[in-house]
Amino acid sequence: xxxxxxxxxxxxxxxxxxxxxxxxxxxxASQSFFWxxxxxxxxxxxxxxxxxxxxxxxxxxxxxxxxxxxxSLLIRDSKLSDSATYLxxxxxxxxxxxxTFGDGTTLTVKP
Amino acid sequence: DAGITQSPRHKVTETGTPVTxxxxxxxxxxxxxxxxxxxxxxxxxxxxxxxxKDTDKGEVSDGYSVSRSKxxxxxxxxxxxxxxxxxxxxxxxxxxxxxxxxGTRLTVT
Numbered sequence: 001x002x003x004x005x006x007x008x009x010x011x012x013x014x015x016x017x018x019x020x021x022x023x024x025x026x027x028x029a030s031q032s033f034f035w036x037x038x039x040x041x042x043x044x045x046x047x048x049x050x051x052x053x054x055x056x057x058x059x060x061x062x063x064x065x066x067x068x069x070x071x072s073l074l075i076r077d078s079k080l081s082d083s084a085t086y087l088x089x090x091x092x093x094x095x096x097x098x099x100t101f102g103d104g105t106t107l108t109v110k111p
Numbered sequence: 112d113a114g115i116t117q118s119p120r121h122k123v124t125e126t127g128t129p130v131t132x133x134x135x136x137x138x139x140x141x142x143x144x145x146x147x148x149x150x151x152x153x154x155x156x157x158x159x160x161x162x163x164k165d166t167d168k169g170e171v172s173d174g175y176s177v178s179r180s181k182x183x184x185x186x187x188x189x190x191x192x193x194x195x196x197x198x199x200x201x202x203x204x205x206x207x208x209x210x211x212x213x214g215t216r217l218t219v220t
């Protein structure tokens with residue numbers, strides 16, 4: 001079983017749709033959590049951190065459930081430019097150390 | 112964007128030849144990492160460094176070595192390239208979260 005698991009998709013949604021991605025992790029000692037976005041043939045870029053209290057950045061909302069070891073990302077009012085692969089990342093240390101990446105969920109937003 | 116430069120951006124090499132990839136940072140960060148990304152495997156850690164001359168292995172370190180003689184430079188060497196090392200290689204800096212360079216596409220023929 002992988003340490004970080006994501007539904008690979010692909011998710012194909014129309015513009016304006018709401019879409020949710022889920023991620024589970026196996027290490028209960030994990031301390032920090034992130035969502036990254038990766039465009040085709042480009043480097044992963046930090047989208048947002050994930051906190052237990054939940055956090056929002058515009059159309060994006062991230063949630064963490066430590067009891068269930070589960071992370072989610074919600075995208076509202078999808079745009080064509082949201083088409084990308086979204087990576088769930090879990091880190092065992094708050095400041096440094098090795099991050100574990102999910103394989104990513106691919107989103108395509110269609111007109 | 113974090114100041115991370117990888118070179119070369121693209122390389123084609125033959126099986127059995129040594130190859131060195133370079134990562135240069137201007138952020139003075141203590142931690143640097145090398146990852147490879149392959150379809151079906153996601154990002155996998157090859158080696159990382161927690162300071163000058165301090166390095167350690169990641170989950171897929173066989174066939175790779177690294178060196179860090181200066182804070183700003185982290186080199187990844189494929190001692191004798193194989194076709195299985197055809198991949199996209201990303202350097203990253205930081206701790207939590209990581210910031211990535213723009214990658215090196217390596218093809219071993």
